[in-house]
Amino acid sequence: MTDTTSLQGIIRSMIEDAPPGSAAPLQKDIKTILNNDDSRKVIAEDLKQYHLNKNYKLVKLTDKDFGIISKYNKSGLKYYDPLLKLKFDYDFDQLKVIDIEENGVEENAEINALNEKICDYALQHFPSFYKGMAIQDGENANIVYIIIVDENLNDANFYNGRWQSFYKLDKGNGELTGEITVKVHYYEDGNVALNTGKHIHETNINVDNIVETISNLEDEFEKALLKNFVALNEHQFKNLRRQLPINRSKVQWGKSIRTYKLGQDAAEGRK
Amino acid sequence: MSDKAFDASLDLLRRLNPKKISKNLLNLCRLEPELAEDLLSSVDTPLKIQKCGKTGKSYLCCDYNRDGDSYRSPWSNQYYPTIDDEDQAPHPTAYLRTMEEFANDSFDIYRDLYYEGGESSVYFWDTEDEDVNQTGEIGFAGVVLLKKQIDPTNQGNGGCWDSIHVFEVIPENSGIATYKLTSTVILDLSTSQGMDMFLSGNLTRQNEKKLKYTSASSHVANIGSVIEDTESKLRNMLQEVYFDKTKSIIGDLRSIQTLNVKEDERLRQETLIKKLRQL
Numbered sequence: 288m289t290d291t292t293s294l295q296g297i298i299r300s301m302i303e304d305a306p307p308g309s310a311a312p313l314q315k316d317i318k319t320i321l322n323n324d325d326s327r328k329v330i331a332e333d334l335k336q337y338h339l340n341k342n343y344k345l346v347k348l349t350d351k352d353f354g355i356i357s358k359y360n361k362s363g364l365k366y367y368d369p370l371l372k373l374k375f376d377y378d379f380d381q382l383k384v385i386d387i388e389e390n391g392v393e394e395n396a397e398i399n400a401l402n403e404k405i406c407d408y409a410l411q412h413f414p415s416f417y418k419g420m421a422i423q424d425g426e427n428a429n430i431v432y433i434i435i436v437d438e439n440l441n442d443a444n445f446y447n448g449r450w451q452s453f454y455k456l457d458k459g460n461g462e463l464t465g466e467i468t469v470k471v472h473y474y475e476d477g478n479v480a481l482n483t484g485k486h487i488h489e490t491n492i493n494v495d496n497i498v499e500t501i502s503n504l505e506d507e508f509e510k511a512l513l514k515n516f517v518a519l520n521e522h523q524f525k526n527l528r529r530q531l532p533i534n535r536s537k538v539q540w541g542k543s544i545r546t547y548k549l550g551q552d553a554a555e556g557r558k
Numbered sequence: 559m560s561d562k563a564f565d566a567s568l569d570l571l572r573r574l575n576p577k578k579i580s581k582n583l584l585n586l587c588r589l590e591p592e593l594a595e596d597l598l599s600s601v602d603t604p605l606k607i608q609k610c611g612k613t614g615k616s617y618l619c620c621d622y623n624r625d626g627d628s629y630r631s632p633w634s635n636q637y638y639p640t641i642d643d644e645d646q647a648p649h650p651t652a653y654l655r656t657m658e659e660f661a662n663d664s665f666d667i668y669r670d671l672y673y674e675g676g677e678s679s680v681y682f683w684d685t686e687d688e689d690v691n692q693t694g695e696i697g698f699a700g701v702v703l704l705k706k707q708i709d710p711t712n713q714g715n716g717g718c719w720d721s722i723h724v725f726e727v728i729p730e731n732s733g734i735a736t737y738k739l740t741s742t743v744i745l746d747l748s749t750s751q752g753m754d755m756f757l758s759g760n761l762t763r764q765n766e767k768k769l770k771y772t773s774a775s776s777h778v779a780n781i782g783s784v785i786e787d788t789e790s791k792l793r794n795m796l797q798e799v800y801f802d803k804t805k806s807i808i809g810d811l812r813s814i815q816t817l818n819v820k821e822d823e824r825l826r827q828e829t830l831i832k833k834l835r836q837l
Contacts, residue, residue: 297585304575319566411816448807471807478576479759511752519747520801523717532671540782547667
């Protein structure tokens with residue numbers, strides 16, 4: 288178990304509970320509360336670990352293209368982009384991309400072809416700021432990772448949303464595992480969050496049918512998610528508090544409110 | 559500096575996963591213990607239910623009916639777990655307590671009509687030097703709490719609603735009073751149908767209304783109708799934010815229909831080429 292009461296542990300847990308697009312305000316708030324410059328390093332390191340391992344970070348690499356930061360596309364001290372053939376680093380304190388390098392990224396033909404298919408798929412389904420990429424495992428050539436991240440950040444209207452899917456294909460046994468996670472945050476005069484996700488496990492998958500499989504899995508997930516909204520609205524929400532009392536009229540406040548009680552007692556007395 | 563730290567803490571709590579608000583509140587108090595008292599009294603968390611030792615009825619707990627680790631029951635006016643110096647702990651003055659009992663009876667009926675279950679508790683406290691009397695000319699303040707839970711079904715469909723309405727009654731001359739209200743609803747919904755889905759959070763609204771009064775008990779009636787209106791409005795906003803807004807944000811994140819971006823681009827280029835040829 289990780290230590291959750293230490294400074295580092297508390298900051299880590301706050302970072303994990305933070306909604307999409309909130310790294311900058313989060314960092315600023317924690318620094319203000321701790322009032323201590325050393326906290327910068329702790330926050331930066333916690334942010335880095337979070338983005339490498341759980342919440343892959345979408346970053347802007349060129350005027351129109353994004354990249355992803357994850358432990359899977361880390362090579363030496365830098366991250367690389369298999370589509371744009373770029374290497375780059377990220378400053379987790381200043382929250383910006385640094386040291387973009389234009390050479391040194393080479394992929395085999397299979398990964399290149401897969402990346403193009405994912406790029407096409409992402410283009411067809413993700414309207415906002417997004418990136419999809421395929422990465423071959425550094426040690427086991429049978430393992431391929433696919434990561435898709437899409438963000439819709441709209442602080443002007445107090446909402447942010449994020450979609451992330453992660454897949455691991457084992458070409459050796461045709462197993463596909465992974466997880467889709469969706470987070471939405473709405474915070475005008477309140478704080479409302481949707482956190483949802485689903486683990487994936489499929490068999491008989493190869494590099495030829497993987498993108499089609501992902502497309503179907505993600506369609507199904509999204510349809511089921513939208514259906515759950517309807518169910519939560521129709522069942523839970525409506526059963527918590529009525530829009531109007533059963534007699535469809537507002538409450539008669541004041542001394543006469545006791546007549547409701549008399550009516551109730553009379554009704555109970557009849558039973 | 560401490561003011562800034564307090565504001566930064568509130569900003570964090572406005573962002574961090576609202577489902578874990580109690581944990582995050584505790585963590586902030588650990589980071590900066592000096593802020594603890596102010597934070598605990600100004601951040602709304604899901605209400606705890608406790609049993610009244612004298613009447614056996616359940617009641618709701620918040621910072622306004624707390625003394626140390628004990629909470630005053632609105633049904634018996636006594637603190638539980640029992641405290642040694644019950645007389646020293648805060649209680650409303652005599653006539654205000656009569657009004658508090660009337661308000662508890664009234665909101666108990668309101669709860670039954672709108673919630674068809676759940677719990678309600680109302681707490682009043684004095685705000686002026688002079689004791690509240692039946693004329694209604696002396697102001698006071700209070701909080702109305704409502705809670706309903708739906709236990710998770712076998713598909714994991716659960717839900718919980720907490721309403722916290724803090725108000726102030728400010729009587730003016732000529733039989734008019736101002737009612738200032740700050741209302742928060744904490745709504746938590748979840749399902750494990752096909753996926754783990756948590757839809758949770760809180761919305762807060764402030765409202766102020768001037769109404770006629772003839773006696774102290776007409777304040778209770780006025781508070782009732784102001785809260786009834788505000789809660790209905792909040793319910794509509796929750797419906798809009800939780801269901802319509804969140805769903806549309808998901809639609810903007812990923813489209814089930816293919817976007818045909820390439821096709822659009824090809825068509826745009828074709829038109830451009832045609833236009834160039836016409837030049």
